[in-house]
Amino acid sequence: MPVTPQKTLRADAQSNLDRLLAVAAATFQQEGADTSMRAIAKSAGVGVGTLYRRFPTRDRLVEATYRSEVARLCAAATELLESRPALESLRMWMDLFVAFMATKEGMGEALRVILVDDDMKMKTRYLLADAIGMLLSEGATEGTLRTDVDPYDVLLGIGGVTLIAGDPNQAAITSRLLDLWIDGLRRGNQKQN
Template sequence: MPDTPAVEPRSLRADAQGNLDRLLEVAACTFQRDGADTSMRAIAKAAGVGVGTLYRHFATRDRLIEATYRSEIARLCAAAPELLESSPALDALRTWMNLFVTFMATKDGMGEALRAILVDDDEKMTTRHLLADALGELLSRGVVEGTLRDDIAPYDVLLGIGGITLIAGGAAQSATRNRLLDLLVDGLRTDGPRPRDA
């Protein structure tokens, strides 16, 4: 039996994955801008594919919303080590915070539709742990570099970023949000304020 060529199938799979990634990226931007009620046809057009291609991947809007949410979490988690490859921990951390704000805006854009899909509390906690782990990687590098404190729990920082996003997450509030995020980063620096002894 002749050997089956290996290169071509891998290439096809890579192309298909690339198309899927493009669809999810466009869906995230569209949901963030226009909300969960945007048409599937509009998403397909923005992604440069036919609506039939979109429906072949995602038979319903709910499936697209869920897949977009999971994709954005994966992108945010993957961004931490990628940022550390080219930036010091402080810069990488601040950039990651901006990405988190974008993630939250996308999540808010999917609104009630997403909340109706993600009803499992265990899954929500898993998501929080994944994000805290990614943030922990940034904080740990900063400790090694001597720029970030070693007494900070990643989940506490995650709550801080989330709180800032809740009160100043809108596009018109970017100046306030950036100021608050900068203050948060300042509090994490080794030369930032330390908590008082009890």
């Protein structure tokens, strides 16, 4: 689901694109999807012409930003596991998911108009569940996480936490709820048959 240009970009062009999408995500999260395209280009350090050549409409920028953020979140699972135990990686990934949902919320109505295809929505959910599945599998191998958990259920649970307490003003509540999730996912908490 990553943003894939039709042709391979020069390193500087790829860097500009990556920076533009990162700035757009942060701006959408803070100011909403109606923010000025010119302001996004300026914050990214590119000309407005560069922005419009890449994304001729706001909807195209919103969609590309969303896809980029999904790809970044999925890749984070692997990156976290490279340097941390699975349990810690999963908890950190949950925080990244909360931030992703805040960015998605910032794109609000614009994203709802773009994501009308149920197949696209489900593909995103399955990509995210696969990332969680990798974290759970590694934790099961390490002996720290339960083996009887469906990654999609965990995704729905984390999504529920963000719906209830995903507001930045509720960071402490969000953290406590995610810690409860982690406690429930620890090995030893499996349901006995």
